[in-house]
Amino acid sequence: MKQTAQSVVPCVDAVRTNRSAALRKRLESFSAALLLVCTPLLTAASEAPPESAISPPASAAPRDDGQWTMPAKNYASTRYSELTEINEGNVKNLQVAFTFSTGINKGQEAAPLVVGGMMYIVTPFPNIVYALDLTKPGAPMKWKFEPNPEPAAQGVACCDVVNRGAAFAGGRIFFNTLDGHTIALDANTGQPIWNAHIGNINIGETITMAPLVVKGKVLVGNSGGEMGVRGWVKALDAADGHVVWTAYGTGPDKDVLIGPDFRPHYDMDKGKDLGVTTWPPEAWRIGGGNMWGWISYDPDLNLIFHGTGNPGPWNPDLRPGDNKWTSGIFARDPDTGAAKWFYQWSPHDLHDYDGINEQILLDMNWQGKPRKVLVRPERNGYLYILDRTTGEVLSAKPFGSVNSSKGVDLKSGRLIENPDKKTGTGKVVRDICPTASGLKDWQPSAFSPKTRLLYIPHNNLCMDEEGVEVNYIAGTPYVGMNVRMIPGPGGNRGAFTAWDIAAEKPAWSLKENFPVWSGTVVTAGDVVFYGTMEGWFKAVSAKTGDLLWQFKTGSGIIGQPITYRGPDGHQYVAILSGVGGWAGAIVSGDLDPRDATAALGFVNAMKDLKDATTAGGTLYVFRLP
Amino acid sequence: MRHGAAMFLFTLLTLAACQREERDTRPQSSLGSGEQPMPVTTLEPGGQRPSASDNKAASFEANAFHLSEGKRLFSWFNCSGCHANGGGGMGPALMDQKWLYGSSIENIHATIRDGRPKGMPSFRDKIPDDQIWELAAFVRSLSGNAPSSAAPQRNDDMMPHPSENRMPDAATLGKSP
Numbered sequence: 001m002k003q004t005a006q007s008v009v010p011c012v013d014a015v016r017t018n019r020s021a022a023l024r025k026r027l028e029s030f031s032a033a034l035l036l037v038c039t040p041l042l043t044a045a046s047e048a049p050p051e052s053a054i055s056p057p058a059s060a061a062p063r064d065d066g067q068w069t070m071p072a073k074n075y076a077s078t079r080y081s082e083l084t085e086i087n088e089g090n091v092k093n094l095q096v097a098f099t100f101s102t103g104i105n106k107g108q109e110a111a112p113l114v115v116g117g118m119m120y121i122v123t124p125f126p127n128i129v130y131a132l133d134l135t136k137p138g139a140p141m142k143w144k145f146e147p148n149p150e151p152a153a154q155g156v157a158c159c160d161v162v163n164r165g166a167a168f169a170g171g172r173i174f175f176n177t178l179d180g181h182t183i184a185l186d187a188n189t190g191q192p193i194w195n196a197h198i199g200n201i202n203i204g205e206t207i208t209m210a211p212l213v214v215k216g217k218v219l220v221g222n223s224g225g226e227m228g229v230r231g232w233v234k235a236l237d238a239a240d241g242h243v244v245w246t247a248y249g250t251g252p253d254k255d256v257l258i259g260p261d262f263r264p265h266y267d268m269d270k271g272k273d274l275g276v277t278t279w280p281p282e283a284w285r286i287g288g289g290n291m292w293g294w295i296s297y298d299p300d301l302n303l304i305f306h307g308t309g310n311p312g313p314w315n316p317d318l319r320p321g322d323n324k325w326t327s328g329i330f331a332r333d334p335d336t337g338a339a340k341w342f343y344q345w346s347p348h349d350l351h352d353y354d355g356i357n358e359q360i361l362l363d364m365n366w367q368g369k370p371r372k373v374l375v376r377p378e379r380n381g382y383l384y385i386l387d388r389t390t391g392e393v394l395s396a397k398p399f400g401s402v403n404s405s406k407g408v409d410l411k412s413g414r415l416i417e418n419p420d421k422k423t424g425t426g427k428v429v430r431d432i433c434p435t436a437s438g439l440k441d442w443q444p445s446a447f448s449p450k451t452r453l454l455y456i457p458h459n460n461l462c463m464d465e466e467g468v469e470v471n472y473i474a475g476t477p478y479v480g481m482n483v484r485m486i487p488g489p490g491g492n493r494g495a496f497t498a499w500d501i502a503a504e505k506p507a508w509s510l511k512e513n514f515p516v517w518s519g520t521v522v523t524a525g526d527v528v529f530y531g532t533m534e535g536w537f538k539a540v541s542a543k544t545g546d547l548l549w550q551f552k553t554g555s556g557i558i559g560q561p562i563t564y565r566g567p568d569g570h571q572y573v574a575i576l577s578g579v580g581g582w583a584g585a586i587v588s589g590d591l592d593p594r595d596a597t598a599a600l601g602f603v604n605a606m607k608d609l610k611d612a613t614t615a616g617g618t619l620y621v622f623r624l625p
Numbered sequence: 626m627r628h629g630a631a632m633f634l635f636t637l638l639t640l641a642a643c644q645r646e647e648r649d650t651r652p653q654s655s656l657g658s659g660e661q662p663m664p665v666t667t668l669e670p671g672g673q674r675p676s677a678s679d680n681k682a683a684s685f686e687a688n689a690f691h692l693s694e695g696k697r698l699f700s701w702f703n704c705s706g707c708h709a710n711g712g713g714g715m716g717p718a719l720m721d722q723k724w725l726y727g728s729s730i731e732n733i734h735a736t737i738r739d740g741r742p743k744g745m746p747s748f749r750d751k752i753p754d755d756q757i758w759e760l761a762a763f764v765r766s767l768s769g770n771a772p773s774s775a776a777p778q779r780n781d782d783m784m785p786h787p788s789e790n791r792m793p794d795a796a797t798l799g800k801s802p
Contacts, residue, residue, distance in 0.1 A: 151742050151743050151744070152740075152742065152743070152744055152746075153744070154743050154744040155707070155715065155716065155743065155744020155745055155746060156715070156744070157715065158714075158715055159715075226706070428782075428783050464783065466782055466783040468700065468782065469700075470700075470703070470706075471701060471702070471703065473702065473703055473751065475746060476702075476703040476706055476707070476746065477703050477705075477706020477707055477715065478703070478706070479706055482710075482782060482783045482785065484783070484785065585714065589713060589714070589717065590713075590717065590718065590721075590723070591709075591712050591713040591714065591717075591718050592711065592712040592713060592718035592720050592721050593712065594711075594712065594720060594786050594787075595709050595710050595711050595712025595713070595718070595720060595785050595786045596710075596712075596784075596785045596786065597709045597710050597712065597783075597785040598709040598710075598711075598712025598713050598714055598718065599709065599712070599713070599714040600709070600714055603709075603712055
């Protein structure tokens with residue numbers, strides 16, 4: 001891997017130096033030639049990696065062009081930048097380049113995008129898209145687009161009215177609105193090209209995820225696992241927005257797009273119409289399994305990978321059975337949606353362990369053999385390594401405090417539940433770790449092929465749960481659980497852990513007072529960026545975790561940092577500040593901490609957040625002086 | 626004789642103590658009646674008009690049976706799914722002193738019946754009118770706006786906060802009158 005890293009850096013530097021030179025046209029053709037020379041070099045390096053190398057497949061993580069066109073950086077979801085101008089030595093000098101107020105005081109979970117000389121940000125409800133011109137001083141607004149979503153949608157969004165970002169492809173910006181629209185805009189002008197209405201708020205459907213564009217299709221899933229909404233993923237034609245295929249998270253095989261190509265690795269996932277037979281009669285129709293998180297794509301295997309959310313209602317006594325295909329992961333053909341394999345992280349989920357976190361696609365040697373793997377820090381507390389060609393679990397190790405289960409049986413693939421922590425109607429079960437929000441929720445991790453570490457922002461919380469009866473009324477919550485959360489062992493409610501994938505153990509871990517609800521980015525300069533809910537934006541060493549620099553922003557941070565090369569050739573780091581989300585709902589929703597069950601129990605663990613930060617919504621961009 | 630008179634007086638007192646508040650155990654079955662218009666603002670150009678009040682309001686407020694029914698229905702109709710046990714979540718908190726659309730029982734009744742534009746659904750066709758009044762009365766008890774003699778006492782379930790009959794009046798909480 002050292003080989004690859006070394007060959008990358010001179011190539012990037014050469015291109016950048018050339019840009020600033022005088023004879024631009026001639027040099028541009030020269031740099032193009034250099035690229036051609038560099039590319040085979042890179043390919044050669046990745047073809048014969050050393051034994052210990054862990055790196056994403058080149059097809060899913062092409063050479064860094066300094067842009068940031070999708071929230072996960074690339075299809076392999078590494079959130080790794082090859083830029084090196086900002087590094088361990090000089091990051092302490094970072095200063096603000098410019099700021100921009102989004103005008104919305106709700107949880108800012110989105111990743112900004114950078115394409116060419118433009119930056120694009122999408123706000124929480126009402127989902128305004130801003131385009132900022134990076135070529136001009138202070139990055140003035142070039143255009144904005146207001147989709148005017150239905151205000152009533154705010155009443156069916158379970159955990160603040162967040163949006164996790166847009167995606168760029170083919171000159172268009174694709175994004176979702178809370179009230180169930182996917183919209184394509186002309187990236188230059190902000191003019192809408194198409195607007196597809198795919199979600200219905202009157203049955204509780206919303207959309208909060210960032211779309212992913214794969215092979216001319218915009219992939220979108222719905223939210224609503226707390227409202228008895230049946231989950232789906234849709235592929236929309238990027239050209240005109242019509243629905244090409246829909247794959248449901250529950251129900252008969254034909255709805256889930258399970259056909260002759262479906263070959264799950266474990267016996268528990270084999271059988272006909274399991275999405276119906278593993279439920280009480282008709283319960284699958286209101287059973288959740290929503291797809292509101294992250295999708296990865298492997299062009300070589302022609303597979304997309306996406307998780308499925310929790311089954312509904314939360315009270316497990318009301319839905320005996322394995323509740324397929326909730327709290328699991330699918331591999332699908334992006335052209336047809338046909339399922340190739342499935343694995344269930346949490347069969348018959350007891351604790352709202354959605355399975356929708358990010359999956360990082362990597363190639364590595366596992367027990368002496370090269371394997372195509374998928375790494376998933378999962379909500380139930382385990383760091384899974386799966387063979388992404390088959391869905392076989394190679395490793396599942398807890399990356400924090402877990403007592404709700406006792407490990408994963410690698411033979412059957414099944415999570416071994418702890419019977420002491422089993423919830424049900426009319427009984428209070430105490431000190432269940434992790435909480436409903438998981439050891440790690442949606443907040444995406446980052447992987448550096450240089451350090452071979454996965455950087456995981458996560459929570460450290462436990463909870464008491466009591467199952468209660470619940471009625472299904474379409475468009476209203478369908479939860480059936482009283483929850484109150486408390487800080488986990490050690491008292492720190494959050495942690496930032498660097499996980500050694502090959503060694504299956506943490507390299508280092510930082511304690512944070514509040515849950516680390518922000519995403520993270522790691523660079524070839526060996527710097528990792530993340531934010532805290534107090535509002536600190538931090539840079540730590542990718543090797544040791546030592547704090548190198550921090551900056552206090554206006555509000556708590558729950559967004560996804562990115563880094564890019566600006567039109568002036570210099571490296572920038574950007575983050576949206578603005579507290580909210582499920583963890584920050586106490587502030588963005590002005591909730592009352594005297595009720596331990598407020599915000600599905602999260603408020604009980606966040607009683608002091610109102611004293612630590614206030615709502616906001618500001619973009620911060622940093623650079624070296 | 627004297628003994629008999631004392632006995633009579635005692636019996637009279639005992640019987641008087643047995644006087645219970647009225648229970649209307651058969652609420653109106655009709656859905657979404659009670660069409661009184663309720664302003665959601667106190668701003669009236671030129672000065673306040675007398676606040677509208679519904680003759681039903683008085684019979685539901687401060688009535689232990691209706692408050693207790695309201696508490697049951699609060700979970701039954703999934704109010705608790707959004708407002709938790711008063712602290713809020715998807716919907717705003719109900720146990721604080723902040724009211725977006727008015728704090729009177731008539732205001733709350735109208736909010737539940739008609740919905741509000743930023744996410745409160747309209748339950749006009751889901752909940753019988755008298756049960757909406759019971760819910761409205763219970764919602765007021767969450768912020769201490771019900772006599773402690775009538776408000777519900779401790780839960781059989783996990784206690785999310787002090788019981789409603791011990792909730793202080795949110796409007797005057799920690800403030801001198």
